[in-house]
Amino acid sequence: MQTVATTSTRRLTSENPEPPQQRQQPQTAREVIAANIKSLIEQLEAGHSDALTAYLTAMSRFHNYSFGNILEIARQKPDATQVAGFWKWKEVGRSVKKGEKGIRIIAPIVGVRRKKDTEADKDVTKQNTAVLVGFRSAHVFDVSQTEGAELPELREMSGDVGENRDRLLSFIEQQGIELVFTEKIAPALGMSYGGRIAILPGQSKAEEFATLVHEVAHEMLHKAERRTATTKTVRETEAEAIAFVIAKAIGLDTGTASADYIQLYHGNASLLAESLEVVQQTSAVILAALKPPTAEQAAMPDAELAQVA
Structure with a gap:
């Protein structure tokens, strides 16, 4: 069973014994939080990871569709997650599977309006102007309709959450959420609505736990008056920093997952440093909720334990 306290994991050997007085003592929750925040700041200061760089490069090849076309895609293929045209998929090393039916969208037809020679002579930088001529039908395909090279993915968290998932679910219930x-909500992994959290099913236990903590952090920090004083970048940086702190505290392999996520929202080390106080305080509350009950608390009747809590 995992706990929120961490200890030194370096193994002792007969060739390199460590004197008893030098063995590292279990860290307090405050020390765990401080160490994990420092680790995340160092990752952010190091810049984009290789995984994030590859992901951003791949995503830059995909077109951003209008709201109307997004609705059309959702109507025709509700489970679509990443769409592109036939030749765009070719550019990223994938091919549309034989027999797949395209998703119809409306594409603009852009023409060129040439200026008169007399006007062009006055301003050579504006000789021709792109103009919208009309619209045409086009077809795109979801990634599930293609095959070929794997698209780059961001790093995910992994590991065993143990009983911490159940304790987190109890904490969420106690908060009236x-x-x-x-x-x-696909392709989003989680959404926070103020008193309600939605989670995408099918995630790994580790990723689901981190998503839950992220959304709980939003509920605790960003669903009240404080929201008006923050930006989307600040809110996502704070929520993911808390998810990183908690996930790392219970022993999950976090890798660069949180740093990559924060940088996707244009967050950085300086921004996180400005939010240290709220990140530390909120992390402490969640860590306390994940702490296993003492033997005395475990022996208490539920009603009496509720009064103590």
Whole structure:
């Protein structure tokens, strides 16, 4: 069973014994939080990871669709997650599977309006102007309709969450937050609505735990008056920093997952440093909720234990 306290994991050998008085003592929650925040700041200061760089390069090749076309894609293929045209998939090393039916969208037709020679002579930088001529039907395909080279993915968290998942779920319930699991939020992994959290089912236990902590952090920090004083970048940086701190504290392999996520929202080490106080305080509250009950608390009747809590 995992706990929120961490100790030194370096093994002792007969060739390199460590005197008893020099053995590292279990860290306090405050020390764990400080060490994990420092680790995340160092990752952010190091810049983009190789995984994030590859992901951003791949994503830059994909077109951003209009709201109308997004609705059309969702209507025709509700489970679509990443769409592109036939030749765009070729550019990233994938091919549309034989027999797949395209998703119809509306594409603009852009023409060129040439200026008169007399006007062009006055301003050589504006000789021709792109103009919208009309629209045409086009077809795109979801990644599930293609095959070939794997698209770069961001690093995910891994490891065993143990009983910490159940304790986190209890904490969420105690906060009066409704929790639902639904496919409707795809491709988002989690959403926070103020008193309600939605989680995408099918995630690994480690990734689901980190997503839950991220959304709980939003509920605790960004669903009240404080939201008006923050930006999207600040909110995502704070929530993911807390998810990193908690995930690392219970022993999950976090890698660069949180740093990559923060940098996707244009967060950085300086921004995180400005939010240290709220990140530390919120992390402490969640860590306390994950702490295993003492033997005395475990022996108490539920009603009496509720009064103590």
